[in-house]
Amino acid sequence: MVENRTLVVGFVGLGMMGTPMSRNLAGAGFDLRVHDADPERTRTVAAELGVAAVLDPADLAACDVLVTMLPTSAIVRSVFLDDGALAIPLREGTVIVDMSSSDPAETVETGRALAAFGVRLVDAPVSGGVPRAAEGTLAIMMGADDEEAAALAERVVEPMSRSVYRTGALGTGDAMKALNNFVAGAAFAATSEALIAGRQFGLDPQLMVDILNDSTGQSFSSTHVFGPHVVEERYASGFALPLITKDIRIARELQRGLGRDAPVCEAVTAAFGEALDALGGVDHTEAYRHWSGESR
Structure with missing residues (x-):
């Protein structure tokens, strides 16, 4: 060799x-x-x-x-x-x-x-x-x-x-990456929605993250993203909002092209697209601020 x-x-x-x-x-x-x-x-x-x-x-x-x-x-x-x-x-x-x-x-x-x-x-x-x-x-x-x-x-x-x-x-790696990022985006959106509701009800956000990470709601986002970048408000994960939105849209188009009914992907695409329209080229974790109303 x-x-x-x-x-x-x-x-x-x-x-x-x-x-x-x-x-x-x-x-x-x-x-x-x-x-x-x-x-x-x-x-x-x-x-x-x-x-x-x-x-x-x-x-x-x-x-x-x-x-x-x-x-x-x-x-x-x-x-x-x-x-x-x-x-x-x-x-x-x-x-x-x-x-x-x-x-x-x-x-x-x-x-x-x-x-x-x-x-x-x-x-x-x-x-x-x-x-x-x-x-x-x-x-x-x-x-x-x-x-x-x-x-x-x-x-x-x-x-x-x-x-x-x-x-x-050729192309299957890109398909897998888009689908992976759709799943990651869905987890981030779902965790955001839960934290927003929990805070409104009186739960401590860090306590919620700790419990999620010791429970069945654990995900990459809850483990590596929410503590430092949402609860501590750093919003600097290194993954830009336009990029994750692009990947989720690719996953949506892939499923549409296959003739699949994909309501979760459609909903996640819409949520990130709305955040992108409002916030522009920020870190993707700032979508939480938009969904919670903090960025308005």
Whole structure:
């Protein structure tokens, strides 16, 4: 097997998740090149990690594997495709590992377009948030049509992950991520609703969180989010309201496309959409303030 240091890996998207993820790749010894739409961020992260800064996207063509961590699947597509042609002169056999929370249908479409040029796309979205990105313990959901590409992708993502789940064909990883975030959003909305009612009835919010976490109402949100970010009012979980709303909407469209009646998903989508319209690009935990009336 080729050693890590001889495998040229590009990382595109150096935001709150992308920066710690790229740090773990650098620590694994890959020949890493980093790029962000913000040139100053590119230079800063590259200097911090001691890796190459790629300011011109065309220079990513030198990479064997390209990892993307971007806001939407439309942005992912725009990085690599322009009017049906390659936006970057990628070599045949290049593997793109999209770790963004992308739309599964758009991922499949982008994969087909890239395949015409011999470029292989793997979807590998993540769960775990900024803390687990920093620890290198993310859960990764990987979909791929090409086994060789999937094996190479798994080798590259391994330093960022605690577990890699092979979900099936291209797009299934993105579908799983959207459905996961719908479930997480539903838990956050339900817990918010319970805390708002409990406070109005005279219950102490922290006591409620403690009891939920020792009872059947426990969830990731009650365990890791509500104490510091709602009860203590930090509202700084690192997961933006526009992003979770986007993911929940993807889950809704997935279910609609399957002809399913999904009343819970519809309700959760509406609740987050209403909060987003009112609050804009804040941390997703601030949706609690909107639902409780505190932000009005």
